[in-house]
Amino acid sequence: MGNAALKTPTRPLAGPAPIFLRKRLQALALSGAALLLAIAAAVLLHATGSGQGLRIAATVNGVPIESEELAQAMSEQRAATAAYFKAKYDADAGAEFWKTSFGGEVPLEKLKRDALAQTVKLKLQQAMAEREGLTDDISYASFLKRLKAENERRASGDEAGAGVYGPKQYSEAAYYSLLNSDLIGALKAKLEGGMTWSDDELRAYYKAHAADQFTERTSVSADVVSVSFAPGSSLSETEAEAVMKAIAKKIDAGLSAADAAAGFEGQATVAAVQVDGDTARGAALRTPVLASKAQDLQAGRHTGVFKENGAYVLAVATNRAQGKVHLFAEVRDGIAAQLAEEAYDARVAEAVASATVDIDPSIYDRIKLDSQ
Template sequence: MLRGNIKFNKIATKKHLIIGIGVIIAAAACWVSLMLIYPREQTDSPVATVNGEPISVYEFNQRMRMNRTRILLHFQTQYGAQETPEFWTSSFDGEVPLEMLKKEALDECIRIKLQQLLARDKGLVQDISYAAFLKQFNHENNRRKAAIKAKEVIYGPVQYSEETYFEYVFSNMQSQLKDKLKGKEIAYTSEDLRQYYEATKAKYAKEARITIEKIAVTYVDQDGKVMESRKKEAKLIMQKAKERLEKGESFGELAEAYNETDEEKKSHGAQIFDSSSARTDRKYYPELLKEVSKLGAGQTSGIIEIGNTLFIVKCVEKQNGGYETFNEAKEKVETDYVSSQYESLIDKMVKGANTFFKKSRIPPLTFALRV
C-alpha cells in the first residue's frame, strides 16, 4: 500500500512539474512577445521633440492606430491593394503605406503637441506628457468601474478606449484654448464676422422644404418580429405598385390602395421635411431623408428598403430653404470664424516649430500595426 502511494505521489509530482514548466514557458513567451511589440528602450524614449517638448512612442503609436484604417483605405481605393503581410512595406508608385502612416502620425503629433504647449503657456494645463494623460485615463476608467459597481449614474461610455478618451480631453482643451485666445491672439470685429459670413454663406443654408407622398409596406408582425412570408408578400406588392406607376397610374390612388393604415391611405403618406423638423428627421428618418433629398419635384423613387419597411416615394414639391441671415447665424459665424483663425494660428506655429525626429526610436512593424 505504501509503495502504491509513493508511486502515485511521484506521478502527481511529475504532472505538476510539467504543468509548472508549461506555465513558465507560456509566461516567458508572452513576455518575449510583449518586448517585441513594446521594446523597453523605445517605450521609455521619445520618438521626436517639438520645441524641446518630447513626443513619446505611446502617443506616436496612438496616432498610427488612429490613421491606420484611413491609410489602408487610401491604398485599397487608389491601387486596389489588399492587406497582405507585405502590404505595409511595399511600394505603390513610390508610395509606401508604412512610411505614409509614420508621416501622418508625426504630423498630427506635432500639431497636437504645439496646441498642448500653447495651452500650458496659457495656464490651462500643467502636465502635457502622455504619461500624465495615461494616468488620467486609467483613473477615469477606474472611477467609472467603481461608480457602476456602486450602482451610481454615469454619463457616456462604461469604459473609454484610449483613443476616445484622448479625443474627449483634447477637444475640451481646444475649446478652452480658443476662448482664452479670443480678443488677443484671435482678435476680430463685427465687420470681420460679416465678411466671413458672406465668404462662407453656403455653411448657413437652411434646410430645403421637401413635401413627399409615399407608399409604405412593412413586413413585421405586431410584436415587431420579421416574417419571411410577409417580406416576400411585401416585395410582390411593391413590385406591383411600381409596375402600375410606370404605366401611368396615379400615385395618390396607389397610395390609397396599398398603404396599411387609414391615416396613410387618406393622406397618401404625406410627409414634410424642412428646417422645423430637421432635428427629428435626422434622428428618426435619416435614411428616408437621404433618399428623398435625391429627388427633384415630381420625381418618384424606386423601391427603397429601410429597416423592416419597403417604400416608394414621390417628391411633390421641393423649395430651396434660403440662408440664415447674418443676425440669425451670428453665434455660429463667430464660432466658425474663431475656429478658422485658430487653425491658421496653429498652421503658423507648425511652420515655425523646431522639430527633431529620432528615426531609430520608431516602433517596429508589429507595434505600428497593432489595432
C-alpha cells in the same frame, strides 16, 4: 510662434466657408469618438527596448516626442491606413501587409508618417497651452506621473467604498486622450475668448453666406403614388408598370394623385410625404431617388414614373415653401464663434507649417507593430 500674441484677423477668413455652427459640434463629436476609440483599443504597438525608460524618437521645435507618444498615434491611425491601402490598392491587412510595398508605398512607413504628423500637431498645441499658463509640463514623463496618481486615487476610492466616476483604472491611451482633449479645449477657449470682430466684419460674412449657411432647406410636400411588384404583391413588374403609367396619364389630365389612383384599389397606394431640413436625411437613406426628385419639384408638378424599392413610384408636389432665412441678430454670435474657430485652426496650421521637426532614426525606425 514664441510668445507672440494671437493676431485677430481684420476680415473674414478666405477659403471655403464652413457650415454654420456645425464645425464646433463636429469637432466635439470627433474628440469624443477619439476617446472612445482609445478606451476600446488594445495595445497594438510597442517600441523596441521598451521598459528601459522613455526615449525621444523626434523633436518639434526642440520639444521632445517620446516613442510612446508616436506609438499611441500609430494605434489611432492604424485603421485609417489599412482603409487607405484597401481603397487604393485593394490590399487586405494580412500578416505581411505592413511591410509590403504597394505601388511604392509601404503601409508601415505611411502609418508612421501620419502618426508623426498627428503628434507634431498635438505637441505644438501642448506647447501653446504651456505658454498660456494652462499647464506647467507637457512631457510624457509628467503625463505618466499624472496617470499613476489618478489610478491610485481611483483604486483608493474603490477600497474606501466611496466609488469613482468612470473606469476603475485608465489605460495610458485613454487617459492621454482625455487629458489632451481637456487641455486643447481650454486652450481654444482662452485664445478664442480674446478675439473680437467688428459688426461690419460679421455682417459681411452673413451677407456672403446667407443663402448657403443661414437659410433653412426648402420644404416640399408631395403625394406619392406607388405600385408594388415586390415578392408577395399581386402584380408582376410589367403589370405594376402598366398600372402606374395609367395613373400618370390621369394625373397629366388634371386629376389629383388620390383621384387618379382611386380606380386601382389594392394595387396602388397614395401617401403624403414632406422633405425639409428635418426629414431630408432620413428620406435620402430610405428612398434616395424619391428624395432627390421631390426636392426639385414645383407645386403642381410631378416626378414622372420611376422604380425604387420594388415598386413603380410617382410623386406630385402639393406645396413648396422656401426655407426660413435667419436674421443677422439670430446668428451674430454663431458667426463670431465660427470665425474664432477658423482663426484658431489657422494659427495651428501656421505653427505646423513653420515647425522644425528632427527625427532620431535609431529610435523612430525601431517602432514596430506587435504583429511584426
